[in-house]
Amino acid sequence: MNAQATPSTNVRHVEVAIAGAGFGGLAMAIQLQKHGMNDYLILEKKGEVGGAWRDNHYPGAACDVQSHMYSFSFETKSDWSKRYAPWHEIQQYILDTVKKYRLREKILFNQEVDSAVFNEGIGKWVIKTMGGETIIARHWVLASGPLHVPAIPEIKGxxxxxxxxxxxxxxxxxxxxxxxxxxxxxxxxxxxxxxxxxxxxxxxxxxxxxxxxWVIPRDERSYSAFRKWTFKALPFTRTLHRWRCYWTNESxxxxxxxxxxxxxxxxxxxxxxxxxxxxxxxxxxxxxxxxxxxxxxxxxxxxxxxxxxxxxxxxxxxxxxxxxxxxxxxxxxxxxxxxxxxGTGFIVDPRIYMKSFELRGRNGHEVHSDWAKSPTSYLGITTANYPNMYMLVGPHTGLGHNSIIFMIEAQVDYIIKCIDLVKQKGADYIDVKPEAMTRFLGEMTDALKGTVWSSGCKSWYQTADGINFAIWPKSTWRYWLQTRHVNEADYVFGKCTGKLAGGQSFSGGVSPIGALAGDQAMARVAQR
Missing domain, CATH: 3.50.50.60 (FAD/NAD(P)-binding domain)
Incomplete structure (x- = not known):
């Protein structure tokens, strides 16, 4: 059964399930299509795409990243009205992109995810929604983003x-x-x-x-008709302008x-x-x-x-x-x-906004226990003991100076490489090693030292205990370099021996391919 199963079907089987139809989820879907991976499904908790730009339509709502940088590199736009686009223009860009890539038919609307449990017998995620859908997926992408649950202050009365x-x-x-x-x-x-x-x-x-x-001046200039014409007629000028914005932000x-x-x-x-x-x-x-x-x-x-x-x-x-x-x-x-x-912002700590969301990996791991001290992951994408699960804008990949879409695109590319590796190795799952995750966390902790983020002030980048879990404390091009290739030594590739029984109950065990060695290991995988 594929992603286009009839609405009356209670259980859907897909290769990739994506939670969220904002910039992250849509980027993931488009790149899957570009790589010939069309067996995917997007689960969206509301009735329309857009995420933060669907919800934030208050007077004056606009982006604080330049329009030409706040868009997909593979889907640039020549006729942005001004340097910093208003919310409705960004939302229209999202709607136009969804239409162009025919993504709407791959989205289940009003289906907020209630639980996601990795079944070790079949090496797949069993995802249930509040709308009554059950999705069984090989790969599971959390693209809900950190800015979707409003923070309501607790003020007496x-x-x-x-x-x-x-x-x-x-x-x-x-x-x-x-x-x-x-x-x-x-x-x-x-x-x-x-x-x-x-x-x-x-x-x-x-x-x-x-x-x-701290509030700095905003460049409110509009793009002239001639400038828009130039961007359209000479696409390389659009690319050059985008790069200028990028390096201005990096400075x-x-x-x-x-x-x-x-x-x-x-x-x-x-x-x-x-x-x-x-x-x-x-x-x-x-x-x-x-x-x-x-x-x-x-x-x-x-x-x-x-x-x-x-x-x-x-x-x-x-x-x-x-x-x-x-x-x-x-x-x-x-x-x-x-x-x-x-105007109290959003709950950005996933331990809080996911408190009613059941997320269980292998070996009895549960995310609320694993993240008791602070959210953590490897490259902000993969988390040990949660095989084939990937995050977009995960821990330590938020930005305070440039476009988050740049980070999202690097993460999407990395995830596709992981999916490809699982297939190439004949494995059922890929799981990051705990020591790789620990090493990455150490790198982030060291990089934060001596920066303004370690100066003692309190911000939404931190947990209540003051642990900075959100920010990427380096240049974004360094993140791009770090995610260009998947270091296989940081991962275990697993093969499952169990089978799906009766469509609902599961049995079987898991045999870790990563524990096997050398060419002999790969030969065994190929024979299975």
């Missing part, structure tokens, strides 16, 4: 507030903000975009800030790796804040006291000037609780509100 409450990733455009008293909680990447957009319309806007962000890494350089940037940005904001007291509140680059650097031309408006208040007092009609700070002051907007 929030559920008692009688006004409107919405998260930035769940924006209700039917609710009119004009003339309303509004509180925005959080000053991260979403808030710095929507706050300046809604400020002119609301009667009063209270911006609750826990920690200020931003130097101050992060060398804190003394970051201090120079801090001095310039402090002058920039003082120039943009009229009130010296507000300048002080809006100026971070941590090293530039420790948290994600944000981009906006409108953020700082917004606080010159008479109807905008920056609140740095700690929140105490909500009442039915407003919010109270620790100093006892209550602010009456009509609406509360939660």
């Amino acid at each position: 929030l559920d008692q507030f009688k006004g409107k409450v919405m998260h930035s990733a769940e924006w209700d455009h039917r609710y009119p903000l004009k003339g309303k008293k509004v509180a925005s909680i959080g000053t991260g990447g979403s808030a710095i975009q929507y706050v300046p957009e809604i400020a002119p319309d609301v009667a009063q806007l209270h911006v609750f800030q826990r920690t200020p962000a 931003r890494l130097w101050p992060i790796l060398n804190p003394w350089m970051a201090s120079i940037g801090e001095g310039l940005l402090k002058k920039f804040i003082s120039y943009q904001v009229k009130d010296p007291a507000l300048v002080k509140k809006l100026t971070p006291d941590y090293t530039l680059g420790c948290k994600r650097i944000l981009i906006s031309n409108k953020w700082y000037p917004t606080f010159n408006r008479k109807n905008v208040e920056l609140v740095t007092d700690e929140l105490s609780h909500f009442t039915e009609n407003g919010i109270v700070t620790k100093d006892g002051k209550e602010r009456k509100l009509d609406c509360v907007i939660l």
